[in-house]
Amino acid sequence: MMKQRELERWCGGRERRHGPLKIKTEDESCVFADTTVAQALMVGVNTLLCLATEQSQGLLVLLSHSQGLSQATCRPSLVYDITACHTPREGWNGTQIDRGRHRLRTLHSNAPETLSPTIIQRRDLVCATITETERDNTSEKRASKQNILRLERKRARDNLQLTRDEENIHLRAKRKPSPSSPASVPHDPLRETSTPSAAPPEQNPGLRAPLPTASMKEPDAIKLFIGQIPRNLEEKDLKPIFEQFGKIYELTVIKDKYTGMHKGCAFLTYCARESALKAQNALHEQKTLPGMNRPIQVKPADSEGRGEDRKLFVGMLGKQQTDTDVRKMFEAFGSIEECTVLRGPDGTSKGCAFVKYQSNAEAQAAISALHGSRTLPGASSSLVVKFADTEKERGIRRMQQVASQLGVISPMSLHLGAYNAYTQAVSNHLVQQQALVAQSAYLSPVATVAAVQMQQLAALNPSSIIATPIATPIATPIASITPSSGTNTPPTIAATPVSALPPPLAVNSYPPVPAPPNGQSASESLYTNGVHPYQAPSPALDPLQQAYTGMQHYTATYPAAYGLVGQPFPHQPALVAQQPQQPQQLQQREGPEGCNIFIYHLPQEFTDSEMLQMFLPFGNVISAKVFVDRATNQSKCFGFVSFDNPASAQAAIQAMNGFQIGMKRLKVQLKRPKDANRPY
DNA sequence: CGACGGGACGC
DNA sequence: CGACGGGACGC
Numbered sequence: 001m002m003k004q005r006e007l008e009r010w011c012g013g014r015e016r017r018h019g020p021l022k023i024k025t026e027d028e029s030c031v032f033a034d035t036t037v038a039q040a041l042m043v044g045v046n047t048l049l050c051l052a053t054e055q056s057q058g059l060l061v062l063l064s065h066s067q068g069l070s071q072a073t074c075r076p077s078l079v080y081d082i083t084a085c086h087t088p089r090e091g092w093n094g095t096q097i098d099r100g101r102h103r104l105r106t107l108h109s110n111a112p113e114t115l116s117p118t119i120i121q122r123r124d125l126v127c128a129t130i131t132e133t134e135r136d137n138t139s140e141k142r143a144s145k146q147n148i149l150r151l152e153r154k155r156a157r158d159n160l161q162l163t164r165d166e167e168n169i170h171l172r173a174k175r176k177p178s179p180s181s182p183a184s185v186p187h188d189p190l191r192e193t194s195t196p197s198a199a200p201p202e203q204n205p206g207l208r209a210p211l212p213t214a215s216m217k218e219p220d221a222i223k224l225f226i227g228q229i230p231r232n233l234e235e236k237d238l239k240p241i242f243e244q245f246g247k248i249y250e251l252t253v254i255k256d257k258y259t260g261m262h263k264g265c266a267f268l269t270y271c272a273r274e275s276a277l278k279a280q281n282a283l284h285e286q287k288t289l290p291g292m293n294r295p296i297q298v299k300p301a302d303s304e305g306r307g308e309d310r311k312l313f314v315g316m317l318g319k320q321q322t323d324t325d326v327r328k329m330f331e332a333f334g335s336i337e338e339c340t341v342l343r344g345p346d347g348t349s350k351g352c353a354f355v356k357y358q359s360n361a362e363a364q365a366a367i368s369a370l371h372g373s374r375t376l377p378g379a380s381s382s383l384v385v386k387f388a389d390t391e392k393e394r395g396i397r398r399m400q401q402v403a404s405q406l407g408v409i410s411p412m413s414l415h416l417g418a419y420n421a422y423t424q425a426v427s428n429h430l431v432q433q434q435a436l437v438a439q440s441a442y443l444s445p446v447a448t449v450a451a452v453q454m455q456q457l458a459a460l461n462p463s464s465i466i467a468t469p470i471a472t473p474i475a476t477p478i479a480s481i482t483p484s485s486g487t488n489t490p491p492t493i494a495a496t497p498v499s500a501l502p503p504p505l506a507v508n509s510y511p512p513v514p515a516p517p518n519g520q521s522a523s524e525s526l527y528t529n530g531v532h533p534y535q536a537p538s539p540a541l542d543p544l545q546q547a548y549t550g551m552q553h554y555t556a557t558y559p560a561a562y563g564l565v566g567q568p569f570p571h572q573p574a575l576v577a578q579q580p581q582q583p584q585q586l587q588q589r590e591g592p593e594g595c596n597i598f599i600y601h602l603p604q605e606f607t608d609s610e611m612l613q614m615f616l617p618f619g620n621v622i623s624a625k626v627f628v629d630r631a632t633n634q635s636k637c638f639g640f641v642s643f644d645n646p647a648s649a650q651a652a653i654q655a656m657n658g659f660q661i662g663m664k665r666l667k668v669q670l671k672r673p674k675d676a677n678r679p680y
Numbered sequence: 681c682g683a684c685g686g687g688a689c690g691c
Numbered sequence: 692c693g694a695c696g697g698g699a700c701g702c
Binding site: 223225226227228229252253254255256257262263264265266267294297301302303313314315316317340342349350351352353354379380381384388389393394397398 | 692694698699701702
Binding site: 589590596598600601623625627628630636637638639640667669671672674 | 682683684685686687688
């Protein structure tokens with residue numbers, strides 16, 4: 001009879017893993033297979049539209065498909081009921097969801113071009129039941145009704161997923177303040193189908209029995225989070241506000257665990273689920289309590305577990321589109337909890353927005369219908385609608401931004417933890433230098449936060465390794481770092497903010513980019529290391545002066561390096577000793593005594609250039625060589641870097657010795673002098 | 681665990 | 692090609 005188990009198997013997962021696209025019962029009574037992949041073109045890469053086959057008359061299934069169309073895999077978490085039609089050639093452009101009609105159509109898989117759906121009803125498919133009682137019915141229309149997947153809400157997560165009834169009420173309430181009677185709910189074939197079934201009562205949320213007692217809550221009651229409450233309002237003050245929507249089961253102002261301070265928000269549970277929906281509908285963002293400058297928030301608490309996957313990122317907006325414009329575009333697909341166009345400090349649109357629905361299903365519907373559906377005026381390509389970054393992805397994105405600000409190239413290729421630590425190590429080096437020059441400046445809070453975030457994120461990836469660490473000189477420190485004292489001490493962030501240097505101040509011997517605005521010539525910048533020597537006549541300057549001296553040496557020895565001055569960074573600073581024409585010839589130059597360092601525990605995949613990049617921030621790298629086994633061409637995981645001055649070598653050792661990559665720590669020390677430690 | 685270079689050619 | 696943030700989610 002029912003192949004419920006199998007359906008559940010691939011319908012039940014809410015994770016984003018993909019299973020093979022095959023939707024059928026064991027007896028093949030209902031089949032949505034990858035034969036319908038072609039239809040997916042109609043709705044974009046994030047969805048897979050399965051037209052009903054003859055066996056599954058009258059049903060249309062819209063499946064999320066996060067891998068693109070080349071693979072017939074999908075996340076079959078959603079099922080959409082049938083809707084109106086338009087032709088696929090038109091795409092979904094401008095299609096409106098008509099929730100007022102519940103028209104079922106029988107669609108034939110062999111004629112997909114002529115039929116295409118418009119969604120009128122959305123539901124999460126958590127558990128599907130196929131009723132086959134009337135499969136032999138001769139009336140096609142009738143059969144289609146009988147073959148409907150009956151959908152059941154999954155309680156834990158999708159608690160607020162609206163049933164059809166609730167949704168109707170919801171919508172009506174939005175249009176008319178005074179709710180109409182349930183009798184006015186439009187004829188609903190879905191409900192009609194499900195009512196006479198043998199389904200247990202709890203699968204029919206619309207037909208709940210009355211509460212036994214008023215002091216109990218319904219099993220599917222919703223805990224609401226109430227925000228933007230004035231702190232002088234306590235439970236007793238709030239109660240009247242919310243009581244008008246139904247009997248309150250529990251109302252608790254949220255207070256700080258330790259201080260007992262009113263946090264300006266509360267939890268509210270009504271006895272009846274519907275009361276919660278009503279209250280949310282009537283109040284959320286609709287009213288503002290006295291003394292507040294933002295409207296009250298009434299929405300399911302986080303503990304209701306419907307957290308993610310309902311917020312969309314919308315890209316490729318025109319610059320002139322407002323929150324309202326975007327909202328109008330998206331409200332057809334569900335109840336929007338928030339809708340914000342991102343703007344820069346000057347108020348100009350960034351051309352993108354966030355739209356948060358109340359449910360994942362709504363978000364899915366919006367993606368299906370809108371992604372790529374049109375090109376807005378002023379946008380360079382078609383509309384982008386996708387799920388917003390997760391918290392984790394956001395962190396990565398933030399870090400990448402920090403990285404680009406720091407001038408680090410290809411942070412993508414850097415695994416998080418190592419990159420973070422590396423940035424710290426470099427910053428450490430920089431801050432130490434800068435502290436000599438600018439002791440009284442303060443690190444911007446933004447930079448501090450960014451650094452801390454990176455630190456935290458790094459903690460999530462303890463086993464990460466550097467794949468392609470490429471760093472260019474960094475002109476702005478991200479944080480104050482405690483000097484790694486001694487060996488094998490990993491860099492750590494210190495609480496004390498230090499300096500954010502003025503932009504033109506470059507590090508070590510790297511030419512500042514862009515050129516300083518004060519009229520210095522580029523070569524002068526290089527020569528003075530961005531700092532006029534007479535600016536800071538402190539005895540503490542010795543190391544800097546050493547570096548400076550070293551650089552003089554360098555400039556004297558390799559005058560060709562002047563050619564590097566003023567080059568934009570993407571144009572790799574690279575080997576300073578390198579002659580442009582024949583890079584290969586110059587890789588094996590050893591620096592003076594004390595300028596060569598030995599690095600061990602390099603990641604296997606580290607190449608010369610990567611190691612070079614890694615040590616560039618500490619000075620002029622004359623050569624960087626990872627040793628490879630000649631037979632296997634595999635790295636031997638150690639190498640040498642030569643600087644043109646001892647101070648750079650010391651700085652590199654100081655910063656990078658003990659630097660953790662994966663499970664190992666770099667060993668960075670001075671290269672032993674030739675012939676030293678030879679047993680004979 | 682320790683490990684410290686510059687490696688080579690056939691025509 | 693753009694990725695937020697305002698103010699909170701207890702016991």
